[in-house]
Amino acid sequence: MRKISLDKLDQLFAEISSKSALYIPVDTAAGAKFEKYDGTKKMSDALNTVRSAKDFFFPQTENLVDFKVEGKTIEIKETVKEDEDFVVFGVRACDVKSFEILDRVFLADPVDNFYKNRRDHGIIVSMACTRPAETCFCQTFGIDATAPAGDIECHKTTDAVYLEAKTDKGAKLLKSLNALTEDADASAVEAQKAQTKEVFKKLPLAGLDASAFGDGKTNEFFNAPEWKTLSESCLGCGTCTFVCPTCQCYDIKDFNTGHEVKRFRCWDSCMYSDFTRMAHGNPRLTQVERFRQRFMHKLVYYPTNNEGIFGCVGCGRCMAKCPINMNIVKVMKKLGGNK
């Protein structure tokens, strides 16, 4: 384990950003946000960014291919190109875990080249949580926010940041920073972890239990009458899906610029009425089905397809941002029968 005192953090950022793009969470008037480090930006202490870190690997829109139209001939222009290495600093445990969930979708056969390209070149420097919010429930899904992993795991104490490489990629980066960091023992980190773990026990959602859901529970919940009442308040906007670190649905569309056609993909939301619309119509007829889809996906379908791993990481963003405060916790409590 290495450490660097807080007052030298800027030097660390400068060093990393001199070799590759570095993104750190910074405070803005509209909450924390990952921004490219430019030598002046200060790292935010906020628990989490408004938008999740999935944008780095699965951006909201991305160009897939261009068609150049000249008279009556069409030329196809590939847009995919090798990314440069980049570092994302300060990713919380929940978001780190979300990459694993996205990987299982995008890196499974057929591999999504665009996603893989970014994953290959992105280095995740995580940051352990010390002050979880009342909306946090990552522990429900077995995530230890005090051990966030990533390529390098960081712990920030009152005076220093402790860094520990968790992967080869991380080790390589950490080694390149040796001139700025020093060796450290884990005692301060362990003490902080223990303290944080106590806080986690006291969180209002600490008792939230997902065991009622998971692999193979489709029939048990699919026709539950509660979906109707739960979905009643849903406005069908896409806020929950767009702030969610694990939502991965997208649409592919063409945009005619006048001189070429850009085929791009963009985030889509299962909450929208035209999502999954096909030639014959839409299989999800009302908001009840759309609402059910989102939560069934996170709590039942995803685990069923992925060895029991849940599709939610308990970051609490949807709880904070839903316009009418309907969220996965309320769904779990109502359907899972626990309080």
Add this chain to the structure above:
Amino acid sequence: MQVNEFKPLIVAFCCNWCSYAGADLAGNNRLNYPAEVKIVRVPCSCRVNPMFILRAFQKGADGVILCGCHPGDCHYTSGNYYTRRRMALLFSMLDYLGIEKERTRVEWVSAAEGAKFAATMNDFVEKVISLGENKRLEDLRCKK
């Protein structure tokens, strides 16, 4: 003489009954105005949806001008009165968003005002040239 390289793209929406005829009259009288002005014929100025204006800017226009009958002379009696309110509010909003107000204009041109049509276009193009390329309402994807 300084040669201005910038050739703006101007979309002019003209109502069929007055302004389009005014533009025709400018032609009949061989009154020159810049070829950058391209006219789209609409039945009435009130047919022009703010979406068309934004669309023009998106696709690369540097200025958009609407021409209709003089208030009170609308072929459909009241169409241009609605145009006037809609565009007053829209233009004020564009200005509020910091988008150059000289890029949009409404002008009343009657079928007899060929000279006014040409003069208006000359003036409008000149103003847009002095502003330069449309940057504030551009869609980068549409740039060549």
Add this chain to the structure above:
Amino acid sequence: MQEIKREDLIAKAAQLLADGTVDRVIGWKKGEFDYDVTPAVFTTKEELENEFVWNDFCGANFSKYIKKEAEKSESKVMAFLKPCDTYSFNQLLTEYKFDREKVYVVGVPCNGMLDDSKIKESASGISSVTEENGKVVVDTLYDGKITLERADVLAERCANCKSKKHAAYDELLGTEGEVLDSKRFDEVEKLEKMTPDERFAFWQNELSRCIRCNACRNICPACTCEKCVFDNPASGVENKAISDSFEEKMFHIIRAFHVVGRCTDCGECSRVCPQNIPLHLLNRKFIKDINGFYGEYQAGAEVGSRAPIVDYTKEDLEPSEAVERGEENA
């Protein structure tokens, strides 16, 4: 603190359910915390007693639910409406969005609602939010009890409340309020006074955060189209997600334009924006312009009133003058 107590609202709802006036009640349901209240439909007194809440976080506008419920059945639904909600209610009636006879409105006075995001700026790990002696007391996991001034955590729209008067009701609980002389256009004026470059920078920064989640549109009481042009591939302007800085401008300009003369300034768009974009400043600009150009007009103040955008006089000002008048304000 609200003038009317939760118990009074429950009693009223229970009475209307009992005497058969209505068979459903649209109200607020308690959440996991004190601040995450959800609109819900109640059908029994027991449900109300167990889950109904009336507190400083009952800000959500019920318009979308009223429309949905009124379409559902022949029987009447009751809705608790705050003064600002009643303007949306009237506006929906003006646009024939539901049958007035199917809704029983109980007007509830409102002392302003709190903005949980403002509270979260000063408090983390919130266990409870209560009120003591007119101040907001937040109990937290880390810093114990934090006392905040109500004015500091009041929602923006409530701090600039335009009216405490109910524009519609079948029955009013508490006292009838007044239309207020609010300062709601001050922010707009501030922007108008900036240079165009400053204004552009301001809006570029604000609008570039948009993620096109459509929360603003879906909560908006005025957005009641069967299909929004931005969702309709046939419209030619459909776009699902921002992929260039142009698109969010297009979306927000057109959205604001589509609610000109229909927006009651309820402020829901700004409340729900996950990116805290001050969308109400777009709508208020239109309202301010309408007031300045065509005379004072408050959408939803009366059912059936004709919005200035669908009206005209022969002496209206020219678009060029409209822009100049904006400059005179500067």
Add this chain to the structure above:
Amino acid sequence: MQRIGVFVCHCGTNIAATVDVKAVAEALKSEPGVVFSTDYQYMCSQAGQDIIKNAIAEHKLTGIVVCSCSPRMHENTFRKTAAAAGLNSYMVEIANIREQCSWVHKDMPTGTEKAIILGKAAVAKVSLNAPLTPGESPVTKRALVIGGGIAGIQTALDIADAGFPVDIVETKPTIGGKMAQLDKTFPTLDCAACILTPKMVEVAQNENIRIFSYSEVTDIKGFVGNFDVTIKRRARYVKEDLCTGCGACTEKCPQKKVPNEFNLGMDNRRAIYIPFAQAVPKVATIDPNYCTMLKTGKCGVCSKVCTAGAIDYQAKDEFVEEKYGAIVAATGFNPISMDKFDEFAYSQSPDVVTSLEFERLMNAAGPTAGTLLRPSDHEHPHTIVFVQCVGSRCSSCAEKGKEYCSKICCMYTAKHAMLTRDKYPDTDVYVFYIDVRTPGKAFDEFYRRAVEDYGVHYIKGMVGKVVPEGKKLKVQASDLLANKQLHIDADLVVLAAAIEPDKSARPLATMLTASMDTNDFFTEAHPKLRPVESPTAGVFLSGTCQGPKDIPETVSQAGAAASKVIGLLSKDKLTGNPCVAHSDENMCNGCSTCANVCPYGAITYQDKEFRMPDRTTKMRRIAVVNEAVCQGCGCCTVACMSGAMDLKGFMNKQIMAEVDAICK
């Protein structure tokens, strides 16, 4: 995918001099959908049109673009060409490369470049064109005239003379209107009754005309050629078909204290009455507000004296439903109320009268049997002051009066002054005016006669105040030309009250979806070119409901309106403009915004049941455009938020495609 043909015209050298037409034809060949492209010297010539026709056949074209002169010039020509070749005539688009290109740009490269772009825009548009067919609707060959004054009478007579049935609806018990109340008419001074009453009789006797007197229109549905109108026939308690108009009842009726509205309340009539001797129909009417029998059930005198047995105390309002092809509004005017002009002491002294009251005082059939007497003491007035512009041209006092000029007052006041001096040379007559306006045939001569031959004192200036003092009216006024204050002790003051549209006009306009101006005068379809038509198709305007007019003007406008009606009714079918608005019912949300901006009232709403995605059904309010009424301005399409409303021939998509092509 369309198969588009492009035809580039040289127009001799008109286009070809500054546009390389061959290059344009060549460039447009590679546009999507274009399968044929050519150029020719004169496309509009027979040979040129043949090229188009042959190409349509040979290349199976589904759309054509002609790059030529303005569509205002030859769009119709090429539409006919296309139709002759079996192509829908609305599958034609014109790129205006002459008036808007070759004629305004001087050099070849610039002109050619622009012509190509205009051609591309037209190709982009025509790619999205759909074949359009004009709609047809039948015409009910019957006209309705609302209002039975001289305007309505003349319109009805003219329509009836052309052989079409016409109904007159009049709210009063008799037709005749304001003109029946007048004494003499300017500038010829013939008696109003002498020229009006024969026309009234003519109406009564014309087989094509029905009179619904004492009736009003309560509902109008439908559209040009096909109006469904509900007429309320108010109970007059006298059977029209039995009453002979003998007048026995009106003599015997014991209720004598009913203010006589025909004489503007200056004398009384009975509870059962015939407004005046020459009334048409000459039928008695019981005034239910005063009739003792109707109010208390006791009396029945009229029933006893009526030998025809026409009295029916049990009568009820009846509703008649009729179909009409055209409607003429002829609702007329009233003098404005003098309530707000108390400086002239109208409410304080009976000797301050309005000009219309003065007409009655001068009229042989009036309350004084034609002798000019003061209403207060029935003495002969020796000094009379006429005040002009009372409530007219009130630009600074719009809340009191009207901003417009009432147009007729200058002339009738000259008439009053002249007649007074003629009959009673011992009277002093003063006329206070702002301006004397006498445009019109023999009008100014008439006015000068009043001044020069009859010695009427015309004083430029306004009366400030009238104060009743004893038997006199103290008139304070200013003489602006002499720049001095005047004090006149008058015996009678006559106010030339402004005129305003009848109050029934506003609700009628709403029913007709016809537009009105801020003064509640009906708006004409075009102020210069279509002055007797309302913007609402099938609705025509006659007389003062459109604006202040004197009798000759009213009569000529009435005739013009009638000729428009005759023109409409002589058609068997109406062919519409196919470029009309259309609402997609699946997207319409029924908000009514579109109807608010429609100048023609072409949009109505209906509830329709829709199948919802979840297989339930839902009633939804949706807009329906009446294609026979829509004129295709497109205003509704912009008012429509959801884009449900679109304009055929100028669809959102088409216009945006043009914009895209221009901006490419």
